[in-house]
Amino acid sequence: MTDIQYVAPNTLDEAVGAFAAAGDDARVLAGGTDLLVQMRSGMVEPGLIVDIKQVAELTSVEETADGGFIVGAAVSGAVLEEHPRFGQVWPGVLEALNLIGSTQVQGRASAGGNLCNGSPAADSVPAMYAAGAIVTVQGPNGSRQMPVEEFPVGPGKTNLAPGEMLVSFTLPPRPPASSDAYLRMIPRTEMDIAVVGVGVSLTLEDGVCTAARVGLGAVAPTVLLVDAAAEALIGSTLDDAALDAAAAACSAACNPIDDKRGTIAYRTKVAGVLLKRTATIAADRAKGA
Amino acid sequence: MAKLHVSTTINGEPTEFLCEPYETMLDVLRDGLGLTGSKEGCGSGDCGACSITLDNRLVCSCLMLAAEAEGHEINTIEGMAKGENLQPLQQKFLEMAALQCGICTPGMLVAAKSLLEHNPNPTETEVRYWLAGNLCRCTGYDKIVRAVMDTAEEMRGAAQ
Ligand SMILES: Cc1cc2nc3c(=O)[nH]c(=O)nc-3n(C[C@H](O)[C@H](O)[C@H](O)COP(=O)(O)OP(=O)(O)OC[C@H]3O[C@@H](n4cnc5c(N)ncnc54)[C@H](O)[C@@H]3O)c2cc1C
Numbered sequence: 001m002t003d004i005q006y007v008a009p010n011t012l013d014e015a016v017g018a019f020a021a022a023g024d025d026a027r028v029l030a031g032g033t034d035l036l037v038q039m040r041s042g043m044v045e046p047g048l049i050v051d052i053k054q055v056a057e058l059t060s061v062e063e064t065a066d067g068g069f070i071v072g073a074a075v076s077g078a079v080l081e082e083h084p085r086f087g088q089v090w091p092g093v094l095e096a097l098n099l100i101g102s103t104q105v106q107g108r109a110s111a112g113g114n115l116c117n118g119s120p121a122a123d124s125v126p127a128m129y130a131a132g133a134i135v136t137v138q139g140p141n142g143s144r145q146m147p148v149e150e151f152p153v154g155p156g157k158t159n160l161a162p163g164e165m166l167v168s169f170t171l172p173p174r175p176p177a178s179s180d181a182y183l184r185m186i187p188r189t190e191m192d193i194a195v196v197g198v199g200v201s202l203t204l205e206d207g208v209c210t211a212a213r214v215g216l217g218a219v220a221p222t223v224l225l226v227d228a229a230a231e232a233l234i235g236s237t238l239d240d241a242a243l244d245a246a247a248a249a250c251s252a253a254c255n256p257i258d259d260k261r262g263t264i265a266y267r268t269k270v271a272g273v274l275l276k277r278t279a280t281i282a283a284d285r286a287k288g289a
Numbered sequence: 290m291a292k293l294h295v296s297t298t299i300n301g302e303p304t305e306f307l308c309e310p311y312e313t314m315l316d317v318l319r320d321g322l323g324l325t326g327s328k329e330g331c332g333s334g335d336c337g338a339c340s341i342t343l344d345n346r347l348v349c350s351c352l353m354l355a356a357e358a359e360g361h362e363i364n365t366i367e368g369m370a371k372g373e374n375l376q377p378l379q380q381k382f383l384e385m386a387a388l389q390c391g392i393c394t395p396g397m398l399v400a401a402k403s404l405l406e407h408n409p410n411p412t413e414t415e416v417r418y419w420l421a422g423n424l425c426r427c428t429g430y431d432k433i434v435r436a437v438m439d440t441a442e443e444m445r446g447a448a449q
């Protein structure tokens with residue numbers, strides 16, 4: 001580890017330039033809660049570390065004129081929590097990000113790092129899928145956007161082309177009576193990796209669900225967007241039959257690993273149970289909104 | 290590769306140091322600056338024994354590069370007592386025997402101080418969740434939680 005270099009550029013163009021110029025050997029540093037652990041264990045040995053926390057676009061939270069939000073890739077959960085409006089509009093995204101690790105970890109861990117690290121169990125990712133977030137990435141050939149569900153392509157693998165980095169998440173404006181929620185199942189009550197995670201975002205009109213999205217984590221090689229579960233909710237009053245159908249769709253979407261933290265049967269069953277609980281919380285919040 | 294030169298503020302004192310780009314803040318505090326109050330229990334963010342604040346935000350110094358301290362303010366356990374005067378949490382930990390071997394104690398104190406700055410009137414549940422990233426092998430946590438709750442109450446009383 002003697003040839004390693006560290007830079008902390010002040011602009012996005014400088015950050016992308018330095019990152020792209022260094023090739024495969026470079027790593028972006030956001031909160032470092034994955035990267036430093038990986039460096040210490042010898043899993044990664046970067047030649048260049050590009051600390052992106054001096055770049056304004058990557059560290060700011062902006063509410064747009066139409067009521068959407070642009071969240072910089074490196075914004076920590078603790079900073080997002082302090083935003084006066086974000087948690088009112090997107091309580092599910094916020095609670096998902098702030099389930100990550102301890103208070104200490106939340107002071108650093110970002111949604112961008114959580115997504116780029118590529119874990120299928122990353123807590124904020126199902127909530128971002130449910131929210132319908134659009135991600136903006138920038139590389140040597142300029143910037144592009146994609147729906148967040150197109151970003152992960154496998155465990156630890158993303159859609160980023162060489163030299164590209166994640167810039168921000170854009171969350172759409174919210175119709176009235178909309179809300180979201182995220183729940184995960186873990187063997188402990190804190191500081192553990194999700195066995196299943198479910199994010200639900202929905203809109204109600206006169207008690208009828210008119211729009212819904214469901215993100216499902218930790219049960220497949222990537223986080224999944226479960227359209228069939230969303231379709232089961234849309235058009236219903238979120239009655240038992242609709243919730244049962246959506247739960248069955250989540251269970252059917254599962255393709256989980258079998259390990260000491262959860263068997264295939266357990267994860268598949270819990271995915272359905274959590275869908276019902278999460279949708280109910282999102283609906284209660286939407287009624288209060 | 291030349292070492293990096295970092296200018297920062299540690300416990301209110303302007304401080305400069307040289308570090309390797311891969312060194313953590315914990316490495317530099319302990320080995321470079323002789324501030325050995327912050328402990329290394331795990332080096333992977335799990336135990337909280339290395340807790341410090343960075344611009345008043347609680348972080349694990351083992352998960353932060355020393356180079357990231359440039360231009361920022363660091364506070365460690367060494368800055369908690371003012372000379373011989375213990376900070377109220379330190380006094381209460383002693384009185385209520387909220388420590389045994391003491392390895393977790395600097396991290397617990399730094400984390401608890403940060404909690405009371407954010408929330409002077411925490412519930413027991415809030416204390417337990419805030420301190421969930423600080424592991425203790427000895428006490429069973431109960432005395433620590435009670436010491437934090439008692440200190441909070443006293444500090445609220447003193448502030449009135
Ligand atoms: C004690 C502990 C507990 C944890 N608990 C949880 C948990 O409960 N749930 C959970 O989901 N995770 C957990 N994690 C993992 C980790 O905290 C999260 O994945 C976190 O969101 C990572 O964010 P970061 O900003 O620290 O990322 P970093 O470590 O800075 O980066 C992570 C990876 O993404 C890359 N990267 C970061 N930002 C960008 C970018 N903008 N563009 C391109 N690449 C980028 C980095 O190069 C690195 O490979 C835990 C970690 C620790 C140490």
Ligand code: FES
Pocket residue numbers: 328329330331332333334335336337338339340349350351352
């Ligand atoms: S040494 Fe930093 S959390 Fe354990």
Ligand code: FES
Pocket residue numbers: 387388389390391392393394424425426427428
């Ligand atoms: S007193 Fe020994 S680890 Fe806490």
